[in-house]
Amino acid sequence: MSQITIFINDKEYKVESGQTIMQTADHLGYHIPRLCYHPKLSIEGACRVCIVEVEGVRNFVASCAYPVRDGMKIRTNTKELRQTRRDIVELILDNHPEDCHTCERNYNCELQRLAYSMGIRRRHFTGEKKHYDKDLSSEAVIRDPNKCILCGRCVRMCSEIQKVHNLTQAHRGFKTVVMPAYNMPFKESVCTACGQCINVCPTAAFLERDYTQELFEALNDKSKIKVAQFAPSVRAAIGEAFNLEPGRNMEGELVAAFRKLGFDYVFDTQFAADLTIMEEASEFLERLQSGGKLPMITSCSSAWMKCMEQFYPDLIENVSTCRSPMSMAGSLIKSYFADKIGVDPDTIYSVATMCCTAKKYEAARPELVVDGRRGVDMVVTTREMAWMIKSAGIDFLNIEKEKPDSPLGMSSGAGAIFGTTGGVMEAAIRTAYELYTGETLVDIEVEAIRGLKGVKEGKLTMDGAEIRVAVAHGLGNACQLLDIVRKEPQRYHFIEIMGCPGGCVGGGGQPYASVNAIPLDENALQKRAQALYDLDRHKTIRRSHDNPDVQKLYREFLQRPLSPVSHKYLHTHYHAKTPRGIIPRVELK
Amino acid sequence: MIDIQPEKLGELRQFITQFQGKPYFESNLIAVLHKAQALFGYLPREAMDTIAEAMNIPTAHIWGVATFYHYFNLKPIGKFVISVCLGTACYVKGAQEVLDTLRNELHIKVGETTPDMLFTLQEARCLGACGIAPVIMINDKIYGELNSKKVVDLINQMRKSAAKG
Numbered sequence: 001m002s003q004i005t006i007f008i009n010d011k012e013y014k015v016e017s018g019q020t021i022m023q024t025a026d027h028l029g030y031h032i033p034r035l036c037y038h039p040k041l042s043i044e045g046a047c048r049v050c051i052v053e054v055e056g057v058r059n060f061v062a063s064c065a066y067p068v069r070d071g072m073k074i075r076t077n078t079k080e081l082r083q084t085r086r087d088i089v090e091l092i093l094d095n096h097p098e099d100c101h102t103c104e105r106n107y108n109c110e111l112q113r114l115a116y117s118m119g120i121r122r123r124h125f126t127g128e129k130k131h132y133d134k135d136l137s138s139e140a141v142i143r144d145p146n147k148c149i150l151c152g153r154c155v156r157m158c159s160e161i162q163k164v165h166n167l168t169q170a171h172r173g174f175k176t177v178v179m180p181a182y183n184m185p186f187k188e189s190v191c192t193a194c195g196q197c198i199n200v201c202p203t204a205a206f207l208e209r210d211y212t213q214e215l216f217e218a219l220n221d222k223s224k225i226k227v228a229q230f231a232p233s234v235r236a237a238i239g240e241a242f243n244l245e246p247g248r249n250m251e252g253e254l255v256a257a258f259r260k261l262g263f264d265y266v267f268d269t270q271f272a273a274d275l276t277i278m279e280e281a282s283e284f285l286e287r288l289q290s291g292g293k294l295p296m297i298t299s300c301s302s303a304w305m306k307c308m309e310q311f312y313p314d315l316i317e318n319v320s321t322c323r324s325p326m327s328m329a330g331s332l333i334k335s336y337f338a339d340k341i342g343v344d345p346d347t348i349y350s351v352a353t354m355c356c357t358a359k360k361y362e363a364a365r366p367e368l369v370v371d372g373r374r375g376v377d378m379v380v381t382t383r384e385m386a387w388m389i390k391s392a393g394i395d396f397l398n399i400e401k402e403k404p405d406s407p408l409g410m411s412s413g414a415g416a417i418f419g420t421t422g423g424v425m426e427a428a429i430r431t432a433y434e435l436y437t438g439e440t441l442v443d444i445e446v447e448a449i450r451g452l453k454g455v456k457e458g459k460l461t462m463d464g465a466e467i468r469v470a471v472a473h474g475l476g477n478a479c480q481l482l483d484i485v486r487k488e489p490q491r492y493h494f495i496e497i498m499g500c501p502g503g504c505v506g507g508g509g510q511p512y513a514s515v516n517a518i519p520l521d522e523n524a525l526q527k528r529a530q531a532l533y534d535l536d537r538h539k540t541i542r543r544s545h546d547n548p549d550v551q552k553l554y555r556e557f558l559q560r561p562l563s564p565v566s567h568k569y570l571h572t573h574y575h576a577k578t579p580r581g582i583i584p585r586v587e588l589k
Numbered sequence: 590m591i592d593i594q595p596e597k598l599g600e601l602r603q604f605i606t607q608f609q610g611k612p613y614f615e616s617n618l619i620a621v622l623h624k625a626q627a628l629f630g631y632l633p634r635e636a637m638d639t640i641a642e643a644m645n646i647p648t649a650h651i652w653g654v655a656t657f658y659h660y661f662n663l664k665p666i667g668k669f670v671i672s673v674c675l676g677t678a679c680y681v682k683g684a685q686e687v688l689d690t691l692r693n694e695l696h697i698k699v700g701e702t703t704p705d706m707l708f709t710l711q712e713a714r715c716l717g718a719c720g721i722a723p724v725i726m727i728n729d730k731i732y733g734e735l736n737s738k739k740v741v742d743l744i745n746q747m748r749k750s751a752a753k754g
Contacts, residue, residue, distance in 0.1 A: 165647030170656040181648035182634055190647075582647045586615060 004070035009077065021063035021074055022050055030076050033085060033114060035092075035202060036151035037064040039518065040501075041160055042587075044152045048088050049114065052076050060084060086118045092149050093120070094127045095174070096203070103147075103204050108512040110202030111149060132177060137185030139209060140193035140360040141508075145177045148205035154178060154197035161501060163476040163583050164307065166191045178205070181579075190310050190581040192475065194303035194499045195357030195381075195508015199519045208357045208509055212384050212391075218349050218377075219262035225343060228263040229329045229408070230254055230353040232270050233419030233504040234382045236531040237355060240524070241386030241511040242396055247527030249535055252401020254353075257389050259402060265337075268404040269352065270411030272329035273418040273427070275553070276300065277544035279570050280322045280424075281432040282561035284494055288467075293317045295470075295485060295492040298424050300324045302362035303499030303508075305574070307475050311583060312482060313576030318495075321571040325418065326352045326359055327368050329408060330375020331569040336557045337408060345371075351378045353385045355419070355507030358499065367572050381509025410549045413536030420529035421473035421503035422449035422456060425496040429460060429469070430543045436462045444542060450533075452502060452522055455481045457492075469494045474501040479583050505529050593635045597628045601636060605643045615646055618654060622661060631662035667702045667709040669747050672726040676715030679723040683736065687723050688712070690737040694744055707751055708744070 004017045008030060015024050020043075025032050035047040043065045051060035055073035060081065068074075075081065093115060100106050132145040155167045155178060166180050166189050180189035197206040219226055239248035258266045284296050299305060299320045308319055323331070330352070334345040352359060356379075362368070363376040380388070389396050403409070414430055417423030426446045433441040448458035449469065454477035458469045470492045472481040478497045485492065500506045502525035510528075513519040541547055558566045604624045608617040621644065625636040632655050641648045655661045673688045692698065695708050702709040718724045721733025725740070732743060 159647075159650075165649050168649040168653035170653055172657050179652075181637075181652040183652075190649075579648070580642075582641055582645055584615065584646055584650070588615060588646065588650050 004068065006068050006071070007073045009075055010073075015068060017068065017070070019068055021052055021054075021061070021066050021068055021072075024068050025052075025063065025074075025076065032063050032076055033117065034064060035110065035114060035149070036153060038153055038156070038200060040520065041153060041156040041200075044156065047092065047149075047151055049085060049092075051081065051085060051088075053078055053081055082119070086120060087124075089114055089118045090120055090123065090125060093123075094125050095129050096149060097129065097146050104207050104210070105204040105512070109204065113515065128174070130174075135179075135186050136209070137187035138191065138193065138361070139187075139364045140357040141186055141191060141195055141198065142207050142209050143179075143186060144205055144207070145179070147203045148178055149203060150176055150178070151202060152178075153200040153202065154206060157196050157200045160587070161474055161476050162192070162194060162196055162499075163479045164190060164192055164194075164311075164581065165584070165588075167197065184579075188579070190579055192303040192307040192310075192499060193358035193361040193508075194475065196500065196520075198357065198508055199506075199510070199512075208381050208384065209360060210384060211360075211378050211380050212388050215351060215378060215380060215384075215388065216392075218351070221349070223347065224349040225265070225341075225347055226263045227265045227267065227333050227337070227348055227350050228258040228353065229267045229269045229272070229326065229333070229350075230258070230385075231326065231355050231359075231419060231504060232273065232416050232423075232532055232535075233355040233507060233510070233528060234353050234385070235535075236419060236505055236528040237510045238382050238386050240514060241383065242390075243514070244397070245527070246524040247531045249531045250396075251535070252403070253396055253399050254385075255404050256399045256402040257394050257396055258353075260394050260399070261388065261392055263351070265405045266402075267329060267333065267408040268411050268415075269325045269329055269354075270415035270418065271404075271408045271547070271549065272325035272332070273415035273424075274412050274544035274547045274550050275328050275332075275570065276322055276325045276418075277414055277424075277427045277431050278550060278554075278561045279328075279566060280320050281428050281435055281544075283320055283322065284428065284432055285436055286562065288493065295489070295495045296320055297495045297497055298322075298428075299572075300418065300424055301497060301499040301504075302356060302358035303475065304478065304497045306358065306361060306577075307478075307499065307581070309574055309577040310579065311479075311581035313580075315482065315485070316574050316576065318485075319574060321567075321573060323368065323570055323572050324359075324362060325415075326354060326379075327362065327375055327572070328570045330363070331368075331370050332375075332408060332553075334373055334375055335370070335569055336553065340407065345373060349378075350374075350376050351380065352376045353382065354379050355382050355504045355510050356500075357381060357508040359509075365572075367574070370569060382507075383509055383511055386511060407549055407553065410547060411539075412544050412547045413539040413542035414544045415547070416532050416535040416539070419504040419532050420450075421452070421498050422446070422471045422496065423503065423532065424498075425449050425458075425469055425471050425494065427544060428494070428496075431545045433460065433462055434543065434545065440543075449496075450529075452525065467493045469496070471496045473498045473503050473506075475499050501525070502529065505532070593629070593633050598635060598639050601625055601628060601639055602643050605640070615644060618644065618646060618651065619658075622651075622655060626661060630666050631664055633665075665702065665706065667707050668751060669707060669727050670709045670711060672711045672713035672716070674713050674716045674718075674722070674724045674726070676713075676719065676722075678715070678719035682722040684723040686737060687725060687735050687740055690740050691725075691744070694741055707748065 034050040045065040053075040135143040159165045235251040338345040360379045414427035456471040472478040505528035724733045
């Protein structure tokens with residue numbers, strides 16, 4: 001790295017070498033338009049929207065891929081460039097359906113914004129459109145190739161960050177389509193349902209399966225008792241769908257909005273997170289003390305669950321048998337709670353609002369059926385719920401805050417931090433330490449496993465025994481960590497894995513990036529996480545086992561952690577599933 | 590459908606072992622796909638799954654490569670692969686008529702195979718036999734100076750020879 005001199009639009013700048021024109025221009029306050037570029041992904045150079053003029057170079061160059069050189073004279077906004085960029089975007093639009101007003105991503109579409117900012121006010125070309133069937137096979141993620149503009153972000157996300165490699169650009173030229181191997185339906189593919197393709201898609205080529213109309217209908221059904229639960233990270237992100245800065249905790253507003261929408265009871269998945277910790281910490285200690293399979297790996301993330309069954313069946317025994325908090329809450333709603341209010345569980349309609357698309361898949365897992373019924377009847381994402389709140393005309397930002405209902409509504413600070421990477425581990429440590437040593441852990445904020453580093457390690461000593469823990473978020477990072485586990489099974493005792501970058505706060509169902517933000521911006525992820533850490537810090541009860549409603553639940557119903565009753569309602573099992581996933585040893589281009 | 594003989598999949602696995610441990614192992618994918626097509630006449634899913642497993646390459650990546658190159662057949666091909674030359678000389682000498690006759694006679698479009706798995710129809714650019722235009726190639730043999738009648742006769746001959754076994 002050395003200092004070089006470049007000229008942008010005739011102004012002289014001293015900049016660092018070794019960067020692309022786009023990176024340099026970003027620092028200097030010139031935002032060159034872009035489409036296929038994403039800072040976390042490899043350079044594709046496919047869309048050509050980011051072209052600039054470099055003096056002495058015959059053609060315009062893609063600034064995302066072109067390095068700066070000493071003395072380089074760059075122009076970003078000439079008449080010819082503006083015209084060419086506009087033509088490029090027009091040509092991208094040319095085989096796009098252009099059905100903005102009926103599109104799920106209306107107002108949230110990067111292509112739409114780009115077309116507007118390029119000054120496309122009338123169309124010069126009309127060409128052939130694409131006509132492909134939508135893939136509606138999956139409970140979680142649907143694919144509409146007609147809206148795809150072949151920027152390749154989803155393919156890179158799926159293979160580079162998540163290492164799932166479910167997507168490829170198949171065929172060539174005009175006939176290119178992003179699809180899984182053999183054009184298999186998503187349901188039969190290695191897709192983990194994480195939904196990150198939706199997050200990075202600039203258009204609506206990927207979407208979650210939408211249940212909003214069905215939910216509005218269910219909420220109007222007088223014969224049903226409608227019960228809501230919502231994940232920790234929903235409250236930390238939903239404000240963004242209402243143009244708030246990332247990191248505003250909207251818990252009280254959400255509870256109030258659920259009641260206004262017609263839910264009869266509003267519970268908090270954070271309560272079930274506390275319960276998960278009771279079971280998971282107990283399971284860990286049991287494995288530790290009786291020589292069970294270690295390292296134990298957490299099982300809250302549904303994308304990880306599916307990934308594990310298809311990519312890591314050899315590690316099935318390492319994975320905790322605990323259901324996710326959502327599914328624990330679901331089975332309790334239809335048993336303990338139904339009993340408490342004296343109703344037939346089949347009259348209860350149980351709905352979870354999640355930051356996650358994979359939870360839609362999880363809710364439908366046959367392994368989770370208890371007494372012939374699903375615990376969670378429907379899962380909607382943060383995005384879907386934000387839309388429903390708007391559509392129902394609820395003044396979300398000015399609404400009076402409310403508190404969730406008893407008996408599944410009260411939570412500790414440990415339950416809140418479940419939504420961010422490292423949070424489950426931190427919560428588990430708080431409880432496991434006390435269950436094991438009989439003493440209270442004083443310094444409960446475990447800094448080593450906080451933050452956005454891909455793989456984090458920590459250590460703690462319990463009664464002289466050293467416990468080594470590790471945390472990974474995003475399936476690609478998880479893959480790195482699990483490679484270590486396969487080679488050195490003794491290295492860790494306890495591992496947390498979350499399927500999405502940043503943990504649930506970066507889930508596939510979270511609000512789309514706002515106008516001037518990039519999807520999965522680290523800054524936004526950190527702010528969402530901070531909202532949860534603040535929630536934790538402001539609670540008097542910060543350890544799951546201190547939650548009085550959790551204690552009451554054990555007294556009245558579950559008896560004790562890992563009891564046969566707990567096993568029936570709160571635990572599950574896994575199977576190796578096909579098609580088997582393959583993670584290549586090298587990056588394939 | 591054609592059955593996938595396990596011994597052919599074994600041969601494919603054997604073929605892959607020669608690249609094992611060599612630098613840029615994964616870059617032999619195209620050579621391996623060629624081998625699979627030589628064995629099966631096309632790329633059956635079983636072959637691609639076998640390659641994925643043996644080379645530790647995700648199936649989606651293999652699918653991307655297999656669909657990109659026109660050389661690779663994704664569906665079983667017929668006993669006789671007919672390539673109709675549409676190069677300039679053949680075109681001037683009536684290649685379009687030859688192609689239309691074949692389409693009508695076989696009731697298939699270009700790129701398709703007859704249900705009896707006898708004929709696959711393809712287009713080709715110049716086959717280098719312009720002196721006897723218009724030409725077609727059936728498997729590896731060139732037939733020249735064709736017209737509609739000669740083409741139909743050729744097809745009937747092929748049918749007869751196939752019926753004899």
